[in-house]
Amino acid sequence: MPKYDCEVKDSKGDIIKTALEAPNLQELANRLSDKGYYLVKAKEVKEGGGFSFGGSVSKKEMMVFTVQLATLVGAAIPLVEAIGILADQTQNQYFKNILNSIGKDLNSGQSFSVSIRKFPRIFDKIYCNMCEAGEAGGMLDQVLNRLAAFAEADAEIRGKIKGALTMPVIQLALAVLGVVFLLVKIFPNFSTMFKKMKVELPQITQVMMFASDTLLNNYVMVGLGTLGSIIGFYFFIKTPIGSRIIAIISLKGPIIGPLTQKIAVSRFSRTFCSLLGAGVPIMQALQITSSVMGNPLMEEMISQMSIGVQQGNTLASTLVKVDIFPPMVKKMIEVGENTGNLDVMLTKAADFYDREVKEALDGLTSAITPLLTVAMGMVIGTIALSVFMPLFKMTESMK
Numbered sequence: 001m002p003k004y005d006c007e008v009k010d011s012k013g014d015i016i017k018t019a020l021e022a023p024n025l026q027e028l029a030n031r032l033s034d035k036g037y038y039l040v041k042a043k044e045v046k047e048g049g050g051f052s053f054g055g056s057v058s059k060k061e062m063m064v065f066t067v068q069l070a071t072l073v074g075a076a077i078p079l080v081e082a083i084g085i086l087a088d089q090t091q092n093q094y095f096k097n098i099l100n101s102i103g104k105d106l107n108s109g110q111s112f113s114v115s116i117r118k119f120p121r122i123f124d125k126i127y128c129n130m131c132e133a134g135e136a137g138g139m140l141d142q143v144l145n146r147l148a149a150f151a152e153a154d155a156e157i158r159g160k161i162k163g164a165l166t167m168p169v170i171q172l173a174l175a176v177l178g179v180v181f182l183l184v185k186i187f188p189n190f191s192t193m194f195k196k197m198k199v200e201l202p203q204i205t206q207v208m209m210f211a212s213d214t215l216l217n218n219y220v221m222v223g224l225g226t227l228g229s230i231i232g233f234y235f236f237i238k239t240p241i242g243s244r245i246i247a248i249i250s251l252k253g254p255i256i257g258p259l260t261q262k263i264a265v266s267r268f269s270r271t272f273c274s275l276l277g278a279g280v281p282i283m284q285a286l287q288i289t290s291s292v293m294g295n296p297l298m299e300e301m302i303s304q305m306s307i308g309v310q311q312g313n314t315l316a317s318t319l320v321k322v323d324i325f326p327p328m329v330k331k332m333i334e335v336g337e338n339t340g341n342l343d344v345m346l347t348k349a350a351d352f353y354d355r356e357v358k359e360a361l362d363g364l365t366s367a368i369t370p371l372l373t374v375a376m377g378m379v380i381g382t383i384a385l386s387v388f389m390p391l392f393k394m395t396e397s398m399k
Helices: 025-034 059-074 079-089 093-107 112-116 125-137 140-196 203-217 219-238 240-252 256-277 282-291 296-310 327-339 342-398
Strands: 003-009 015-021 038-044
Touching (some): 038 282, 038 296, 059 079, 059 140, 112 125, 125 256, 140 256, 203 342, 240 256, 256 282, 256 342, 282 296, 327 342
């Protein structure tokens, strides 16, 4: 039985941390509710599975596997045979071993959802819970098709984000390397000449000479300092305070804030509607969606929504105080609840915000490229100015 690290709220409003076992999140929430507690957050304690070390399975491989499995199951081929067929076809030995292990579990009488939970690195919470709901409702092939569509949409957005960031990152790296090259290889020749001059050097030239000398004479310390700063920043953002600061900046900051909010709304809508469409209970769907958002602020907001629903409120009413969700999405959720088509309305919202994210990323890419070009020009211009200003002074003094 799965074990969960939980945060629960008692009747006084105090938060209690504990570890509990339950068949699933919905049952866990129900048990706590019967005892007068509200489930705030729950994280499943993962147990290592047979082949969880020494290999990987790409998102593309998982998407292809899911589509193929849905097709085979939909063609009335027994699940254990379908897994065996796909295990024979895959070229990834690591994945082949996992599928063979799942096939053995199925032959021994275990359910598919229980078997795949042994490999949390490969089959995430969304996958496992949707498959569990699909098996219970006798619609595993439909659920697998939903998972394939979800994976495809998620991969498209991720690819768009990576594509939008690739060129600016390359340009920034080239700009930094160009500046370092100028300060290390070109500027020292002028710096030697300036030190012999008997004119007072401009402040900008002195700063550039200091930067050049520092890079040349203390390159080990500069390298170690830069590396230490990067490592320190990495560990800082892994702390609760650091991750929260990054979450606030990403959601509330200028330029990036509106884009991050659109991505968050799209991911919430897509994940939540996929879980609901697969038959996962709303409380459990909210808890799972919260755990995969990757943003502490969003996780807290969805956890508060979960508490509100657990108290008997509608999902739309819990969104009133959540400013991340635009009015349009709130209205669509309200209409979906009233008409019993919540998953359909959420799908429409996810499709709409997927398009919004793509347009925003295209606009951001178009804006960043000229900005970086201008910034690079200003830096090089500053270096050039620091070289020419002393020469102008020397020329004037000779007159």
